[in-house]
Structure formats: structure tokens, C-alpha cells
Amino acid sequence: AQKITQTQPGMFVQEKEAVTLDCTYDTSDPSYGLFWYKQPSSGEMIFLIYQGSYDQQNATEGRYSLNFQKARKSANLVISASQLGDSAMYFCAMREGFGNEKLTFGTGTRLTIIP
Amino acid sequence: NAGVTQTPKFQVLKTGQSMTLQCAQDMNHEYMSWYRQDPGMGLRLIHYSVGAGITDQGEVPNGYNVSRSTTEDFPLRLLSAAPSQTSVYFCASSRTSGYPGEQYFGPGTRLTVT
Numbered sequence: 001a002q003k004i005t006q007t008q009p010g011m012f013v014q015e016k017e018a019v020t021l022d023c024t025y026d027t028s029d030p031s032y033g034l035f036w037y038k039q040p041s042s043g044e045m046i047f048l049i050y051q052g053s054y055d056q057q058n059a060t061e062g063r064y065s066l067n068f069q070k071a072r073k074s075a076n077l078v079i080s081a082s083q084l085g086d087s088a089m090y091f092c093a094m095r096e097g098f099g100n101e102k103l104t105f106g107t108g109t110r111l112t113i114i115p
Numbered sequence: 116n117a118g119v120t121q122t123p124k125f126q127v128l129k130t131g132q133s134m135t136l137q138c139a140q141d142m143n144h145e146y147m148s149w150y151r152q153d154p155g156m157g158l159r160l161i162h163y164s165v166g167a168g169i170t171d172q173g174e175v176p177n178g179y180n181v182s183r184s185t186t187e188d189f190p191l192r193l194l195s196a197a198p199s200q201t202s203v204y205f206c207a208s209s210r211t212s213g214y215p216g217e218q219y220f221g222p223g224t225r226l227t228v229t
Contacts, residue, residue, distance in 0.1 A: 004157075009155075033216075035215075035217060037220075043203070043222065044220065045205065045207075047219075050215035050217060052214075052215065091157060095216075101148075101163070101209060101211060101216070101218075102148070102173065103148075105150075105157035105158040107155060107156060107157045108157055
């Protein structure tokens with residue numbers, strides 16, 4: 001079974017609209033962390049936001065927020081007021097277990113913002 | 116700080132050739148790792164290291180070797196290049212303590228094997 005599933009290969013969103021990128025995960029470990037990375041066309045990987053399995057509140061970082069639904073094993077990224085510069089690939093990744101640094105990535109979603 | 120650096124940025128190899136992809140970080144991070152990125156497959160872990168002298172295999176280690184003689188450097192060696200190793204390679208590093216412990220990525224090396 002896939003540990004990280006991103007079901008939206010591509011999305012087109014109008015500028016200034018909010019967008020939700022889906023991520024579901026599969027783990028039996030009670031201790032885990034979920035990361036979102038952005039990869040613009042230039043190729044670098046940029047860390048956006050993190051949610052720990054024991055965090056009581058949904059993570060937020062500026063225009064990025066994480067809709068964390070633990071029982072459903074989903075960790076969707078929400079981008080508010082999208083901008084042209086948000087056009088990129090977005091990857092969800094998981095780190096399982098205490099003291100484990102290894103990341104498992106999803107296949108990504110390509111987001112295109114339309115002016 | 117330069118962060119995570121990788122050399123070269125681009126490389127073309129012939130089948131059977133060997134080469135080393137270089138990775139260095141100046142953040143005194145204990146953890147370093149190598150990923151490959153292929154279209155439609157996200158990033159897959161090749162090898163990783165939790166400190167100098169310690170390395171272990173990831174999801175797709177075949178055809179690659181690593182060593183970690185210093186905290187700063189983590190080279191990836193292709194022993195006998197194959198067309199299936201055509202990919203973009205990323206090196207990453209992170210602390211093994213602290214919150215959230217995100218990984219910092221290098222700019223990547225685009226490798227083509229003909």
C-alpha cells in the first residue's frame with residue numbers, strides 16, 4: 001500500500017482563489033510527522049509547513065495551512081488567496097516513528113494558477 | 116551559510132561509466148540523505164546517514180554506494196551507470212533533534228545515462 005497518496009496529478013486554479021491539495025497517509029505508528037514541500041519550475045525543494053501527529057492544532061504558516069484530520073489520515077494543504085508564484089509541484093511527505101528521519105514522498109500535484 | 120551544495124548540476128554518462136555526485140552541507144546537520152526524482156514517482160530515498168561513519172540503505176539502493184567520512188560531506192557513487200539511473204538526484208540534510216526537523220535540499224543534479 002502507498003504510504004502517501006496524492007490523488008490530484010494536476011490542478012488549475014484562478015488567481016486569488018483558495019486551493020486545497022489533497023494528501024492521505026498510511027501508518028500504524030502513533031508518532032509521525034507530515035511535511036509539505038514546494039518545487040517550482042527552477043527545481044529546488046522548498047519546505048512549506050509541518051504537522052506532527054501529537055500537535056493539537058492545525059499548522060499554519062502565512063498563506064499556508066494544513067487541514068489535519070487524524071481519524072481520516074488526511075493532511076491537506078490549503079493555500080489562501082493564490083498567487084501566480086504559487087504555480088509549482090507540491091509534495092506531501094511523511095516521517096514515521098520517533099527518532100526516524102527518513103521521509104516518504106507522495107507523487108506530487110502540479111498546481112497552475114491562472115491569471 | 117551556503118546550505119546544501121551539490122556538484123555537478125548536469126552530467127551525461129555512457130552506460131558502464133562510474134562517477135561520484137558530490138554533496139556538502141555547512142549547517143552541522145547529523146542526518147544526510149540522497150533521493151532520486153523520476154517523473155510521476157515523487158522522490159525516492161536511495162541512501163541515508165545519521166552521522167559520520169554511519170550509512171544505511173533506503174528504498175532504491177541498488178547500483179549506488181555512499182560513505183560519510185565527515186559530518187559535512189556525503190558523496191553518492193554510481194558504480195556502473197545504466198540508463199535506468201537517468202534521473203534528478205537530490206541531497207538533503209537535517210538535524211536529528213529539534214522541531215520540526217525539516218530537511219534542507221540541495222539544488223539537484225540532472226544525470227543522463229546514454
